[in-house]
Amino acid sequence: MTVLSRNSFVIPYQYSVYFTHGVFSPGNPLLAEVLEQLSPALNPLPVMVVLDAGVQAAWPDLQQNLRAWFAQQGEHLQLRGPILVIPGGEPCKDGFAVPQQILTEAWERRLCRQSHIWAIGGGAFLDAVGLGAALFHRGVPLLRFPTTVLSQNDSGVGVKNGCNYAGGKNLAGVFAPPLAVINDSAFLTTLSDRDWRSGIAEAFKVAIIKDQAFLHWLCQHAHQLRQRDLALMEELVQRCAILHLQHIQNSGDPFESGSSRPLDFGHWSAHRLESMSGFSLKHGEAVSIGLALDLQYAVEIGLLSAAECRCCLAGLRACGLPTDHELLRARDENGQLLILSGLAEFREHLGGKLHLTLPDHLGQKIEVHEYDVQVVEKIVTAMDNHNDIGETGCGK
Numbered sequence: 282m283t284v285l286s287r288n289s290f291v292i293p294y295q296y297s298v299y300f301t302h303g304v305f306s307p308g309n310p311l312l313a314e315v316l317e318q319l320s321p322a323l324n325p326l327p328v329m330v331v332l333d334a335g336v337q338a339a340w341p342d343l344q345q346n347l348r349a350w351f352a353q354q355g356e357h358l359q360l361r362g363p364i365l366v367i368p369g370g371e372p373c374k375d376g377f378a379v380p381q382q383i384l385t386e387a388w389e390r391r392l393c394r395q396s397h398i399w400a401i402g403g404g405a406f407l408d409a410v411g412l413g414a415a416l417f418h419r420g421v422p423l424l425r426f427p428t429t430v431l432s433q434n435d436s437g438v439g440v441k442n443g444c445n446y447a448g449g450k451n452l453a454g455v456f457a458p459p460l461a462v463i464n465d466s467a468f469l470t471t472l473s474d475r476d477w478r479s480g481i482a483e484a485f486k487v488a489i490i491k492d493q494a495f496l497h498w499l500c501q502h503a504h505q506l507r508q509r510d511l512a513l514m515e516e517l518v519q520r521c522a523i524l525h526l527q528h529i530q531n532s533g534d535p536f537e538s539g540s541s542r543p544l545d546f547g548h549w550s551a552h553r554l555e556s557m558s559g560f561s562l563k564h565g566e567a568v569s570i571g572l573a574l575d576l577q578y579a580v581e582i583g584l585l586s587a588a589e590c591r592c593c594l595a596g597l598r599a600c601g602l603p604t605d606h607e608l609l610r611a612r613d614e615n616g617q618l619l620i621l622s623g624l625a626e627f628r629e630h631l632g633g634k635l636h637l638t639l640p641d642h643l644g645q646k647i648e649v650h651e652y653d654v655q656v657v658e659k660i661v662t663a664m665d666n667h668n669d670i671g672e673t674g675c676g677k
C-alpha cells in the first residue's frame with residue numbers, strides 16, 4: 282500500500298450551557314456577558330432570531346422584550362430583519378421545509394459565516410433550525426435557547442441536529458455543536474402538563490444507567506415534580522443536562538461514530554412507538570414506555586432485581602409518565618409485534634450488529650448484542666394482564 286498523503290487534524294470543540302431565569306429581562310446581565318466572552322468577530326454582529334410559534338403564543342410580549350433587549354445593547358448587536366416565527370412541535374421536523382426556510386431567510390438577510398442564528402424553542406424546533414444553521418454557508422454559529430424540559434435537559438444541550446425523513450426518525454441530520462446554550466427556566470412555566478412531564482423521562486433514562494443517587498432523588502420528588510414545582514424542576518434540568526454534557530465530553534465518541542450509544546437506552550422501541558402513534562405520543566412519553574419495557578427485560582435476563590425495576594416504574598408513574606401502551610401489543614398480518622421492527626432499525630443503523638444499553642443494577646449500564654423477542658412477547662403480554670404497579674415510588 283502506498284500512502285500518498287495522510288491528512289489528519291483535530292478540531293477542538295467547546296461550548297457552555299448556562300442556566301438562568303428571565304434571560305431577556307432588562308436586569309439580567311447573563312446574555313450580554315456570554316456574548317462578551319464569545320467575543321464575536323463582527324461589530325456590529327448580525328443576529329437572525331428564530332422563534333417557535335408555540336413559545337410566541339405562550340409569551341405574547343417576548344418579541345417586544347427581545348427587541349428592547351437588542352436596543353439596550355447599543356451598536357454591538359444588530360437584530361437582522363424581523364424575528365422569524367416558525368410553527369414548532371414534531372411536524373416542523375417532517376422533511377426539510379424548516380431547514381430550507383432558514384437557508385432562504387438567512388440568505389435574504391445577507392447573513393455571513395460569522396453572523397449568529399439564535400433559536401428559541403422546543404426540541405423538535407431546535408433540531409430542524411439547527412440543521413438549517415449547519416447547512417447555511419456550511420455552518421453558522423447557533424445560540425440555542427431551549428424552552429421545554431426535554432430540550433433543556435437533553436436534546437438542546439447536545440451536538441445533534443436533524444429532521445425526520447421518509448418515515449425515518451432523525452434520518453437526515455448533522456453533528457454540529459452549538460456556540461452556546463442558554464437554559465431559561467422561566468420558559469418552563471408555560472408548558473402544557475404533558476410537555477412539562479415528558480422531559481422527565483430523559484432524566485430517568487440517564488439516571489438509571491449513570492447515577493443512582495439522582496434516580497433516588499427523582500423518585501423521592503416525583504409527586505412534587507408532577508405538581509410543577511419549578512425549583513425542583515430547575516435542579517432536575519441541571520443535573521440531567523450535566524450528565525449529558527459529561528457523557529458527550531468523556532465518552533470518547535461525541536459524534537457517535539462507534540456503536541455504543543448509551544443515551545439511546547429505551548429508545549429502540551420509543552422511536553417506533555412515536556411513529557406508530559402518528560406522533561400523538563410525545564418523545565418523552567414514548568421514552569418512558571421504552572424504558573419500562575427495557576427495565577422489565579433487564580429483570581428477565583437477570584441484570585436487575587424486580588424490586589429495582591418496580592422502583593423505577595413507580596417513579597415514572599408518580600411523575601405522571603406512561604409505562605405501558607396498547608401499541609406495544611400491535612401486530613402485523615403475520616402476528617409479529619410491530620415494535621420489533623424498532624430493533625431491526627437499530628441493528629441496521631449500526632451496520633448490522635445490535636448494540637443496546639441496559640441497566641446492570643441501578644446507576645450502571647451494560648451493552649447487549651441480542652434481544653430475545655420471546656422475552657418481549659412475555660413482557661408485553663404480562664403488562665396487559667397485570668398492570669398494577671402503584672405510584673408509591675421506591676421510598677429512598
Ligand SMILES: NC(=O)c1ccc[n+]([C@@H]2O[C@H](COP(=O)([O-])OP(=O)(O)OC[C@H]3O[C@@H](n4cnc5c(N)ncnc54)[C@H](O)[C@@H]3O)[C@@H](O)[C@H]2O)c1
Pocket residue numbers: 333334335336339368369370371374402403404405406408428429430431432435436437439440441442443468469470471472473476479480563564565
Ligand atoms: N437532538 C437530540 O439530540 C435530541 C434528543 C432527544 C430528543 N430530540 C427530539 O426532541 C423532540 C421533542 O422535543 P420537545 O419535547 O421539546 O417537544 P417539542 O419541540 O415537540 O415541543 C412541544 C410543544 O411545546 C411548544 N412549546 C415549546 N416551548 C414552549 C413553552 N415554553 N411554552 C409553551 N409551549 C412551548 C412547542 O411549540 C410544541 O408545540 C423530538 O423530535 C425528539 O426527537 C432530539
Ligand SMILES: [Zn+2]
Pocket residue numbers: 435483548564568
Ligand atoms: Zn430521547
